[in-house]
Amino acid sequence: MAQNHHTLLSVEKDSFTGSGWETIINAAQKSDFVLIGEDHFTNEVPFFCNALTSKIKFDNFICEIDPYSANIIQSKIKTLTEEQLQNYIHDFGNTFSFYALASEFDLLSKIVKSGTNVFGTDQILMIADRLICSELKLITENKAAKIIYQRIEDQSKDYFSAFLNDPSKPMYMLTEEYAKNLEEVSNLKVSTYEKEVIEKLKLTTKIYKEQNHHLRIQLMKNQLMEQYEVWKDKKNLFKFGANHVSKGESFLKIYDLGNLVDNIADSQYTSSLHLLIVGKSGSQGSPFKDFPESPIDSNSSNLKALKPFFDIVVNEKAWYCLEMLPIREKLENGEITTNDVQLSRIIKGFDYVLLIPKVTAGKF
Known part of the structure; x- marks a missing residue:
């Protein structure tokens, strides 16, 4: 099924070409709720988001940081000179959660400067x-x-x-x-x-x-809904860890933000778009500066469910875009089966899975 329902994205300077990229852009243009689920601490996901936001203008960027830090960082990007901003990053940058990484901060800066509103929904980072x-x-x-x-x-x-x-x-x-x-x-x-x-x-x-993971997800949902009037009729890009943005039950056995947004879109006679982006090999960065990078192991407990998909990745220079709908339909109809609960959640929870042959670690 994966062999029959994938297209390719070729990396071209700051963007992509290919039928896979056209598929993603067309799908994202049709939905006001685009949700990106990632494995954190790589450079490739912010690269993808940069390319996506260069093609499509979003009103809101909703991300995995607390709302107070998001407001502070957004304000500094808007008001400080470049020299002042670099000094501020030197003093406080390691408290910026994922946006402490250079590629992530560059993405956030671009989004803020484009006029897109940024807000967070998460708990406050322990060092923020x-x-x-x-x-x-x-x-x-x-x-x-x-x-x-x-x-x-x-x-x-x-x-x-x-x-x-x-x-x-x-x-x-x-x-x-x-x-x-x-x-x-x-x-x-x-x-x-x-x-x-x-x-x-x-x-x-x-x-x-x-x-208390359940309490954290309750807080995230609560803070998202506090801003409902801001994003309900707008074009929205969500960027979170993959655990948070599935249409259905998350990998951690809870109904998370992705499920909430999917239901809201459904109540408006439309649909949300859920993308999972994952690397097959390479390395990912650390949450703390000077801590070691971690190698990507496709046989690890987090990734081994994706083996049927990883097996099709043979071109080391292209990204693979897998369409989940035809696989989902056959799974739901009993034409194919799997005993892997996580694989089932991926097939049912995401519209497209983007496979990157090799990812690189984000740097502070």
Whole structure:
């Protein structure tokens, strides 16, 4: 089935050519909800997004970062000179989540400068408390709060530096001292916005300490729907880890953002477009600067379900675009079967799977 239902994309400078690229562009032009599911920390996914956004103008870019960090970074890109922006990246860039990587930040900058609105839906990154408190201290009118925000900013930086030297050491967000600071500032007379951010910092801490994936997804859905009026009648590009954007049940056995957006599109008599982008070989970067790259192993637990698809990848220079609909129909009709639950979720959850022969690791 994969052999019979794939087309190719050829990389050409900053974009693609070929029938596979034409297929993706045509499908993306027809949908107001385009969702990209990725394996993080490679250069190829932002390259693809750059090419896509050069062809299609999106009103909103919805991504896997918290809404407060997204607003801060977006504001800095818009208002700072290039020299000021580079200095800001030097000071705070490692708190930008995936957008700490050079290729990802370049994509974000391009999207912001094109006039597309950027907003995030995720929990606050464990080290982004420093970024957020650096801004809260500038806007608060409470002197005691300003001192606490500065304390959190300084301590978060120190704890992260210690972690980079010894990963067994905790992040500041996980300490009792941090919890006491949050509690102290939440009891002060501060603005409504500050109280909102403080409560989200508390909720993020709870998610991390409990490793509560369900609560994280609830938060992501909640924050997406808080912005519903902004994106409901617009052209939207979503970029998240593949776990989050399946039409159906995610790889982690939960109904995630992709399922929510699919249902919203369905309620509007239209459909969302779900793309999975994955590398067969190569390497991916690390979430922390100077940590080692990780080799891509197509036989790993995360990727082995894709073996029937990877087997068709013989051209090392082209990307492969697999259409899932004909495979999905035969699976649902019982004409083909699989005992691999993850493979079934991929076939049912994505419209196209883009296979990259070899990916490269994103750099800070």
